[in-house]
Amino acid sequence: MSDDATRPETGDSDYSRIGGGRAVSAVVDRFYDLILDDPDLSGYFANTRMEHLKRHQVKLVSHLLGGPVEYDGRDLRTAHTGMDIGEADFDRVVTHLVSALSEAGVPDDVIGRLGGTLGAAKADIVSAS
Ligand code: HEM
Secondary structure, eight states: OTTGGGSOSSSSSHHHHHTHHHHHHHHHHHHHHHHHTOTTTGGGGTTOOHHHHHHHHHHHHHHHTTOSOOOOSOOHHHHTTTSOOOHHHHHHHHHHHHHHHHHTTOOHHHHHHHHHHHHTTHHHHOOOO
16 A cells, blocks of 8 residues: 555564464454444345455455555455445444454554554445435
8 A cells, every 4th residue: 555665564563563463363353253243234244255354354454554464355445335335334343343453452552543544444435325
């Protein structure tokens, strides 16, 4: 992404601070457990290959945390096209992500940076009025 040049890839990146790929995978697993347990959200994922989705989400989050990982999934607008996702759904998904991060002991400043980046993707993901 465009801010790569300003993000360290090793050592002091948020990615390495929180424990690297292993930590991100654990957070993403927990994130989708929370989503699938949420009756307002689980229906969206009824036909989704979750292992495939998790793999892409781990790469995206790792990349956004400054890890040495490229995201090779679909862009977020394309991936969510036609799903009729409302703003409240988006906010619930972000809430579950924040819960998973915070349960894993990820520091608030890291959560805040990631949340800010993902908040900026809202317009690409929300399509219902
Ligand atoms: C912070 C917000 C979000 C992020 C970062 C995100 C990220 C992603 C990523 C990386 C993928 C995989 C794309 C690919 O496979 O190429 C994906 C797929 C998907 N997302 Fe999201 N997403 C977000 C919000 C949401 C919301 C709010 C919903 C619904 C309520 C949702 C439902 C889905 C579904 C159902 C798929 C799988 C589509 C399929 O089966 O092909 N996402 N998302």
